[in-house]
Amino acid sequence: MGILLAAVIVLGLAVDRQLPGWGQGAVNAAVWLVFAAVWHRHPPAERATLLACLVFATAGEVFLSLVWGLYEYRLGNLPWFVPPGHVLLFVLGVRLAPRLPRNAEWWIAALALPLVGAFAWTGHDTFGPLLYALFLTCMALSPSRRLYATMFALSLAMELYGTWLGNWRWSATVPWLGLTTTNPPLAAGAFYCVLDLLVVSTAARWFRLRLAPPSLPRRASTSISAG
Numbered sequence: 001m002g003i004l005l006a007a008v009i010v011l012g013l014a015v016d017r018q019l020p021g022w023g024q025g026a027v028n029a030a031v032w033l034v035f036a037a038v039w040h041r042h043p044p045a046e047r048a049t050l051l052a053c054l055v056f057a058t059a060g061e062v063f064l065s066l067v068w069g070l071y072e073y074r075l076g077n078l079p080w081f082v083p084p085g086h087v088l089l090f091v092l093g094v095r096l097a098p099r100l101p102r103n104a105e106w107w108i109a110a111l112a113l114p115l116v117g118a119f120a121w122t123g124h125d126t127f128g129p130l131l132y133a134l135f136l137t138c139m140a141l142s143p144s145r146r147l148y149a150t151m152f153a154l155s156l157a158m159e160l161y162g163t164w165l166g167n168w169r170w171s172a173t174v175p176w177l178g179l180t181t182t183n184p185p186l187a188a189g190a191f192y193c194v195l196d197l198l199v200v201s202t203a204a205r206w207f208r209l210r211l212a213p214p215s216l217p218r219r220a221s222t223s224i225s226a227g
Helices: 002-018 023-041 044-067 082-099 104-121 128-141 145-165 189-209 220-225
Strands: 071-073 168-170
Touching: 002 023, 002 082, 002 145, 023 044, 023 082, 044 071, 044 082, 044 189, 082 145, 082 189, 104 128, 104 145, 128 145, 128 189, 145 168, 145 189
Parallel strands: none
Antiparallel strands: 071 168
């Protein structure tokens, strides 16, 4: 499943960019079909987590792209494949997080710090320290640190790939704040960590209200409890 999810993301972005005539429509259909398959593979108790991810991802994309204007997709729209694509990336992160070595989450945070500092010092990405602080806040607020560190690194790889292809582009100047940033920001993964924090917290609260233990997608229990 992990290989399939990664392939859908990698190939989907390539098709969207390289086949502008009908590529995005094909990717929209393919990603939603894979999302439906992922939904079907998870038991009903875990689907609330997937639904929460879909809802929060949609709201976040609308705000960050269409309202705030931090980045813009190549057609100036919000592609239909993006929200379910976030769910696929989340599920992939959940599967990879337990494989991190012990304390690797802190090594990831430590390795990112000098790079974020250097980009800010040279003026290329003065937005980076705020995003990095947001990442550390997520790490501090929840025991799901392995998941957040995994998503921080995984999403950076996807951001580098997507911006390299030209699927989307980050604004050189952050609207409302006047800060500078790169395309993509090195710490862009902080936004994905916030998404995961909201998803994990919402799922936990939902299952507490149902008087049942929280149930995340498979392998999540080990990844969100380590730290």
